[in-house]
Amino acid sequence: MFLFEKEQKVFEIAGIKIGGQIGENPLFLIGSIFYKARSAKVLKNPKTGDFNKELAEDLINKQIEIADKTGLTHGFDVGGGAETPDALIKLVEFVADKTEAPLLPGGPNADIRIPAINHFGDIGLSNRIIYNSIDPHIDEKEINAILNAKIKSAILLAFHNRYIWPNDKMKLIKGTENEEGLLKKAEKAGIENILIDVATLDVPSVAINARTIYQIKKELGYPSGCGTHNALHTWTKLKDFESYDSNIKKIKNVFIHSLPQAMGADFFLYGPINYCSYIFPMMAMNDSILTYNAIRINKFRNVNKQSPLYKIF
Numbered sequence: 001m002f003l004f005e006k007e008q009k010v011f012e013i014a015g016i017k018i019g020g021q022i023g024e025n026p027l028f029l030i031g032s033i034f035y036k037a038r039s040a041k042v043l044k045n046p047k048t049g050d051f052n053k054e055l056a057e058d059l060i061n062k063q064i065e066i067a068d069k070t071g072l073t074h075g076f077d078v079g080g081g082a083e084t085p086d087a088l089i090k091l092v093e094f095v096a097d098k099t100e101a102p103l104l105p106g107g108p109n110a111d112i113r114i115p116a117i118n119h120f121g122d123i124g125l126s127n128r129i130i131y132n133s134i135d136p137h138i139d140e141k142e143i144n145a146i147l148n149a150k151i152k153s154a155i156l157l158a159f160h161n162r163y164i165w166p167n168d169k170m171k172l173i174k175g176t177e178n179e180e181g182l183l184k185k186a187e188k189a190g191i192e193n194i195l196i197d198v199a200t201l202d203v204p205s206v207a208i209n210a211r212t213i214y215q216i217k218k219e220l221g222y223p224s225g226c227g228t229h230n231a232l233h234t235w236t237k238l239k240d241f242e243s244y245d246s247n248i249k250k251i252k253n254v255f256i257h258s259l260p261q262a263m264g265a266d267f268f269l270y271g272p273i274n275y276c277s278y279i280f281p282m283m284a285m286n287d288s289i290l291t292y293n294a295i296r297i298n299k300f301r302n303v304n305k306q307s308p309l310y311k312i313f
Contacts, residue, residue: 023294079106
């Protein structure tokens with residue numbers, strides 16, 4: 001709840017502005033539509049990409065509706081359970097036809113991702129793609145594929161088992177004398193719109209996420225965020241408390257995002273898309289508080305008038 005002295009970068013991707021000072025632009029939330037394929041009964045065959053189209057469209061529309069109602073911006077993590085390039089292509093094309101929002105195609109390895117992004121470049125989807133992700137282990141083949149597909153937006157994943165603390169993650173991002181940083185890799189791939197994911201290990205280390213997000217924005221000004229929801233599975237004793245009140249299941253999903261959001265997070269991969277009905281309103285409430293602080297206390301005037309503060313109150 002403060003102003004960064006460093007000029008903050010704002011990138012526009014598929015008509016959505018991401019980044020800036022705390023409270024300047026609405027939080028960007030990304031839901032995973034096919035990742036929890038078996039439990040959600042959406043993806044029927046991860047190799048062919050056969051899926052329940054009616055259910056998938058319902059989930060897409062659900063996120064679109066709640067995003068519009070709350071004022072938060074949104075995108076779709078589509079890669080999920082795809083195990084072949086053809087499956088990934090089929091899933092992304094379906095979602096692309098149902099929404100104008102940014103798309104994050106994934107895939108467990110480069111052999112799946114590369115043929116898919118080559119196809120997306122050929123059919124003119126590149127301007128809506130946020131590549132997820134460029135990490136420290138990416139090779140030249142994948143970098144060249146991103147470049148050739150003319151993809152201009154990507155998440156840089158600052159994850160390495162030897163680089164845990166905020167200062168270490170800054171080395172991953174900026175590079176050292178001996179190792180090329182993520183920013184350089186992104187430059188080689190032709191990426192212009194950079195979002196930095198600080199990576200999440202477990203629930204207590206969300207403190208590291210929050211500090212790293214703050215440090216990135218303070219020193220570099222890039223939009224930053226994470227997938228804090230991924231840490232919740234490590235809380236093995238959570239079930240001892242969920243028996244007291246069933247609402248704890250939803251509360252934990254919201255609350256784990258709150259500290260990084262207060263420290264400046266611009267985006268979150270919030271988990272399975274069916275959580276959007278309660279994630280969006282609660283994160284919009286937080287967003288409104290931060291925007292109000294930016295205007296009334298920090299005297300910041302360049303606030304996006306489409307943000308939650310002007311929609312939910």
